[in-house]
Amino acid sequence: MKKTIKLISALVIVLSVSAFTIASTNIDEGYKIGDVAEDFSLKNIDGKMVSLANYKDAKGFIVIFTCNTCPYAVMYEDRIIALNNKYASKGYPVIAIMPNNTVKKPGDNFDAMKQRAKEKGFTFPYLIDEAQSVYPKFGATKTPHVFILQKGDGLNxxxxxxxxxxxxxxxxxxxxxxxxxxxxxMLNGEEVSPTETKAIGCSIKA
Structure with a gap:
């Protein structure tokens, strides 16, 4: 009887761990190609809240998770500026989002973001994911990490x-x-290829 109880207990533990593992792997995996991205409302460096819905005339968005402190992100800053300069007027503005925990990375805090944007002359919104609620939905893991969205029928x-x-x-x-x-x-009405590549950068600090 004791052996049976121990066996049942062991099975319960194994099943519980398995269920947790499965649940964990399914949580916050983020968007896949073809998924609809939810809109968000995040604070910009000018103190105003920004949402994708604010861009009525946009055809889509170049959403880039980036930060001040990652060397990879810093090396890409000029290229990010160039992307916005090239594509914002064509309907695809850059929306930059800083996802890091600023307690762990104080160099990425709001004041530091404002200073960096001023120094570099950012021509795009630089938003702070203060609650760290947006980057997990996207599935961003690195800085920089890009998600290109196409608007259609009110969806992204x-x-x-x-x-x-x-x-x-x-x-x-x-x-x-x-x-x-x-x-x-997308501007030429053609298929995107490749649709996915490996993001190279620093891990996002939760």
Missing amino acids: IVEYIGAIDDNYKDASAVNTKYVEDAVDA
């Missing part, structure tokens, strides 16, 4: 996820500009 459809290009070290040595190729394809 995920069309590309991944890196900005194939060379974080040297902009002049880039062979494939993933984000530019994706947005150009």
